[in-house]
Amino acid sequence: MSKQTVATARRKARVRRSIKAVANGRARLSVHRTGKQIYVQVIDDAKGLTLASASTLDKDIRGDIKSGANVVAATQIGKLIAERALKAGVKEVVFDRGSYRYHGRVKALAEAAREGGLSF
Structure with a gap:
């Protein structure tokens, strides 16, 4: 593995x-971005399900x-995931x-999800 991959x-x-230390049973809003797309999931870690x-x-x-x-x-x-x-x-x-x-994109997604009704 390269040095950059290890650091990431x-x-x-x-x-x-x-995040898991402060979650207190709340679902996790996980973000993944690539050079061309952005993906987001709401995950219940206790059950191991994508909601x-x-x-x-x-x-x-x-x-x-x-x-x-x-x-x-x-x-x-962000608006769509909140909905x-x-x-x-x-x-x-x-x-x-x-x-x-x-x-950038991560911040914009988070702010739009908050405007859509999610609280975090």
Whole structure:
């Protein structure tokens, strides 16, 4: 493994460990981004189930966005995941940014999810 891969894995594990310590039974809003897309899931770690998910590859969103790798797309995905999570009965989550900084697309997604009705 390269030095960068090891550092990324350690950062992700550190964030996940701190999130699980403060979760108190809340579901986890997990974000994954690539150079072209952004994906988000609401996960119940106690049961090991994905309660809701959304990505820029969803047919509902795909026609509306120009690119899946920008702040506009992340904002729409944040609103969509909030809507789907509320429909699944989840109102409170803990935000898992993974190994990504809380900046740009990740920040836009989180703010849109908060505006959509999720609290974290």
